[in-house]
Amino acid sequence: MQQVDPAFLFEVGDSSRSVKRLTENGDKIQQWLLLNSTLDSIDSCVFQSVYKENFHNPLFIAANNLKSEINKKMVSIFPSEGDGQPLSDWDIKGIQSLYAKYDTILISELQSLSSYLVTRKSGFNTELLINSGILFFPSNLINKAPDAIPDLEQAMKCIAFELPTAAGFHLHRANESVLRYYWDSITSGKPKPNNGNMGIYIDELRKNNYGPKKIVEHLKSIKDFHRNPLMHPDQSLNSVDEAIDLMSAIRCSIGYMLQHISEPDNPIE
Numbered sequence: 001m002q003q004v005d006p007a008f009l010f011e012v013g014d015s016s017r018s019v020k021r022l023t024e025n026g027d028k029i030q031q032w033l034l035l036n037s038t039l040d041s042i043d044s045c046v047f048q049s050v051y052k053e054n055f056h057n058p059l060f061i062a063a064n065n066l067k068s069e070i071n072k073k074m075v076s077i078f079p080s081e082g083d084g085q086p087l088s089d090w091d092i093k094g095i096q097s098l099y100a101k102y103d104t105i106l107i108s109e110l111q112s113l114s115s116y117l118v119t120r121k122s123g124f125n126t127e128l129l130i131n132s133g134i135l136f137f138p139s140n141l142i143n144k145a146p147d148a149i150p151d152l153e154q155a156m157k158c159i160a161f162e163l164p165t166a167a168g169f170h171l172h173r174a175n176e177s178v179l180r181y182y183w184d185s186i187t188s189g190k191p192k193p194n195n196g197n198m199g200i201y202i203d204e205l206r207k208n209n210y211g212p213k214k215i216v217e218h219l220k221s222i223k224d225f226h227r228n229p230l231m232h233p234d235q236s237l238n239s240v241d242e243a244i245d246l247m248s249a250i251r252c253s254i255g256y257m258l259q260h261i262s263e264p265d266n267p268i269e
Helices: 006-021 029-045 057-077 090-113 126-131 145-162 164-188 198-207 215-229 242-259
Strands: none
Touching: 006 090, 029 057, 029 090, 057 090, 057 164, 126 145, 145 164, 164 198, 164 215, 164 242, 198 215, 198 242, 215 242
């Protein structure tokens, strides 16, 4: 996946149309600059941009034909020897005809690209959801339960990209990752249950009175109402709102557990 810059297309489109402003027997410098502007825009958009891998051969042919003609005319305006001549009306019409073919193909190619706008989810900043999802969770998680970070970042990306069920899986994985740190801290390092199932951890916490009761009850609520149903193939989260609701519950769970997890001897800076 590659982030794109909409402003780039606006700027390239404006520059590429410079040849449409050419006038017969106009100022040579102005004509040269207009031709060069279009030439640069062709290279930037067709041959150097992130879109190039999705373009097809007809566009490259049209672009190269236009580039070749522009280069010839730029040399005729300012030849290496002697005085050049400004473009005639015939020259200008020839260039603009080639440009019209190129422009038509380029527009068609851009319209067929699989480009999507990531819309805002609830009141969340879209860029943070995609690139800095960990910021939606307690800051001390980075030091106390670093193994949970990848899943939380993936979960927030899934919310941004409207993949609620995938977000749910990552959120539950992150919660269980923090639960293991919580177990180590609250039991003073006692061996973990042989079966890593979340239900087994909860049963052991309850049976041995490890940690505050409210945390155990909150974990059980998440297991019964969110985790267990989602593990069945016929169940899913049907909307982004459901994923956000789950994220809120998981954030509370993680926050409660982090209060009882000790800071590491060598915290991450």
